Amino acid sequence: MSDQPLLSVRNLNTTFATPAGPLRAVDDVSFDLDANETLGIVGESGSGKTVLARTLMGLQPRQNVAVTGSVRLAGHEVVGASTSQLRELWSSEVAMVFQDPMTSLNPVMRVGRQIDEVLRVRHGMDRAAARTRAIELLDLVGIPSAAQRYRAYPFELSGGMRQRVVIAIALAGQPRLLIADEPTTGLDVTIQAQILDLLDSLRAQMGMSVIMITHDLGVVATRTSRLLVMYAGRMAETGPTGDVFRQHRMPYTRALLESSPKLSNAPHTRLAAIPGQPPNLARVGPGCHFAPRCGYATDQCRNDAPPLEPADRPGHLFACWHPLAPLSETTGAPS
DSSP states (O other), X not given: OOOSOSEEXXXXXXXXXXXXXXXXXXXXXXXXXXXXXXXXXXXXXXXXXXXXXXXXXXXXXXXXXXEEEEEEETTEEOTTXXXXXXXXXXXXXEEEEOSOHHHXXXXXXXXXXXXXXXXXXXXXXXXXXXXXXXXXXXXXTTOSSHHHHTXXXXXXXXXXXXXXXXXXXXXXXXXXXXXXXXXXXXXXXHHHHHHHHHHHHHHHHHTOEEEEEESOHHHHTTTOSEEEEEETTEEEEEEEHHHHHHHOOOHHHHHHHHTSOOTTSOTTOOOOOOOSOOOOTTSOOSSOTTGGGOTTOXXXXXXXXXXXXXXXXXXXXXXXXXXXXXXXXXXOOOO
């Protein structure tokens, strides 16, 4: 078995050219992901999570975008790869579940044909074999009466069913890495739990690695082995999930945790809010991007960007000039 990680990201930057100037949506991000590992990427809207995911896939626009650094997926370099090289990676090595299944699916094509397309292009199956396998995939993701649903159009399915179809399409190429970008957005809590349970089950069955992107800390609390907390394009904190929840050192991580609803709260408890607004990334200062919203910020924070430093536990890193004291071991994750 190879000692190399399945995914290795080093000093990754994604910068958009805008009328207001360069906007760095992903700023010097580095991490590894091993085979059969689940990584959660969390942060507020606008923190760079989706841009990071698309950059890992090589899906960023070809114009007015500059990508530097390295993304090595199963030994293949993604940054700078040609479209034909990326097509060899898509589906077979990496696939993505997008956050809005209605816009991910072709509304005028039956869902079965959309799965067939992957099977015929990636695996060279004939029409009959692709249909058989597509129905198997629909059954695998928990769609009842799969043979009948094969001929349905997306508008004939519920939101949860459409998301299951998107997952089936992503699985059709048997990828080694599945990126799930806000896979439960817009679904009610019961369907959310079903989709998350499905992803957990499929990861175990197929031996995939999974990157789960979300703003909901409750989603990743018990479903990921490691977390990466992003703020304004940068890594704020990363480490084993339990350590980040209980032993976090970055004020932004604690602010996210405190703003999450908890079952232990009394009815009508007012949620804590993070003051201020996320920064305009075309006009950020030289220091810590969270400094304008942080109650611990000093002139050093405003003038110098903190490097990622190791915490007490292996693999736990944080970026803060004035780190917080860890919470007690009994402090739990959001319920």
